[in-house]
Amino acid sequence: MMELKSSTTFRVRFNEVDSMNITWHGHYVTFFEDAREAFGREYDIDYLTIHREGYYAPLVDIHVEYKSPLIYGDEARIEITYKDCDAAKIIFEYKIFNLRDGKLAAKGSTTQVFMDKDYRLVLYPPDFFIKWKIKNGLREE
Amino acid sequence: MMELKSSTTFRVRFNEVDSMNITWHGHYVTFFEDAREAFGREYDIDYLTIHREGYYAPLVDIHVEYKSPLIYGDEARIEITYKDCDAAKIIFEYKIFNLRDGKLAAKGSTTQVFMDKDYRLVLYPPDFFIKWKIKNGLREE
Amino acid sequence: MMELKSSTTFRVRFNEVDSMNITWHGHYVTFFEDAREAFGREYDIDYLTIHREGYYAPLVDIHVEYKSPLIYGDEARIEITYKDCDAAKIIFEYKIFNLRDGKLAAKGSTTQVFMDKDYRLVLYPPDFFIKWKIKNGLREE
C-alpha cells in the first residue's frame, strides 16, 4: 500500500496530566490532530485547503491504544502515516514514541470522509483529492 | 445597581484536576461559561438568541480569583449575577462555592460586547437588548 | 453476556463546537468519561472507590465511531453498558443519541486495566472487583 509519512515532536503540558501525573487519555486525540495538521501543511492537504476546495473532512472513526504513559515534561515524537485507499476517505495511522525512553506510548488511527458545503456525504473522491494523489505519486495520471 | 441572578451546580470531573489533585485553573473559564449559558437559558439571552437577533457577544475581559481549591469529586455551586450598565456591554460576576465545606472556591467577572454579523463592534445597545432589559425590570419603558 | 447499564443526558456547550458548528470529535472522549463516572457513582465503582481499594484503572483502548453530528445547544442521551468478562479488565460500550432527532450520534467502547499503586499491571481481577461482580449479580459466590 502506498504511504506518505510525516513526524513532529511535542512536550507534555502541565494541564495535560491527571492526578496520577500521567497524560489524560483524551489529550491523545489532540496530539493526533496536531500531527494531522502538520502533515496537512507539509503535503498541502490541511483543513483550510480542503475548505477552499469546497469540502469538509470530518472524522468518522478514531481508535487509540495506550501502551506506556507519558508524564509531565516528557518529550514525544508522533509519526503519522497516510494510508492510501480507493474510497473517498482519508485514513491516517499514528505512533507516539516517548523520547525519554524510546518506548511506544500509543498508537492509533483515524478515518475521515468528505462532505460538501451543504454537509452531504461525498461518495466519490473529489477531483482535488485525485489530483493531490497524483501529485504525491499515489496514483498514475 | 439592578441585578439578575441565577445559580447552578456541577461536579469536578476526573479530567479537570491536575497532578496536585486540584482543579486546573483554566477550567474555571468553562465553569463561568456553563453558568452564563444556564443564565442565558433562564433569562432568554443565550448565545443562540443573541445570534438569531443578528449579533455576537464575544468576551473582551475575564478575571478570576482563586480562593480555595476544588478537588476531584467535589460538588460546587456557581452563582452568576448580571450587573446592569448603560453601555453596550454584558457584565457578569461569578462566585463558586464548594458544597463540601461551604467555602468560596473562586470569584470573578466577565465583560462581553456586541458585534454585528460583519464582526464590527456595536457602540449602542441593540434594540433586542433594550427590550430584554425592560422585560426583566432593569429599565422602564 | 452479563451487562449493567446506565444512562445520562448532557447539552452541547458553546466551547465544544468547532467552526463548522458541530461538536469537535475530541469532546466525545469527555462525554464517555462523564458517562463512566455516572455509572461508577450509580454502581459504586467510581475512580475514588477504585483508588481507595489500592488500584488505578487507566484506559488502554478507546474507539469512537461518529454517526451524526451534534450541534451547539443539542441535548443528548448517552447510554453506557458494562460488558462483563473474565479478564482483569473493565470494558464499556457507549451510545450517544441526539434528543433533537432521536438519531444515533456516536458509539464506541473503552477498555481499562488495573494497576497497583506502584503502577504495575495487575494480571488477575482484584478481590474488590470480584466482590463487586458478585454484588451486582454478574458472578455467583
Place this chain on the structure above:
Amino acid sequence: MMELKSSTTFRVRFNEVDSMNITWHGHYVTFFEDAREAFGREYDIDYLTIHREGYYAPLVDIHVEYKSPLIYGDEARIEITYKDCDAAKIIFEYKIFNLRDGKLAAKGSTTQVFMDKDYRLVLYPPDFFIKWKIKNGLREE
C-alpha cells in the same frame, strides 16, 4: 521595576476556534501557561524545579483582556514578562501578537503564590526563590 522577558510562538489549532471561527477565549489560559512553562525552562523556574524544591506554585489570580481575534491557522507570538516584587509571589504579564497583521490579540497577567507540600500557604519567599532572584540579577547578594 526589574523584569525578565521571554517569548515564544504558536499556531492556532482547529480545535481551538469556535463556531465564529475565532479562538475560544478559554484557550488563552493555556497560551499563558505555555508561555509560563517556556519561561520556566529558559530561566530554571519551571513547575518541576519548584516541585523538587518542595513547593507548589498555584495560580491565585488571572486576568485576560481580548483585543483582536485570532482565527484558525493564525500564528502568534506571546511575550511573557516576570515582574519582580518583594512578596512571596510570582507575577507575570503577557502580550499576544498576531503575526498575520502585527496586532495585539490579547494581554493579561497571572499571580502565583507558594504552597508547601502540605498545601499550606508560604508567607515568605522560599530560599530557592531568593537564590533564583540573585542569580538572575533581580536582587543583590
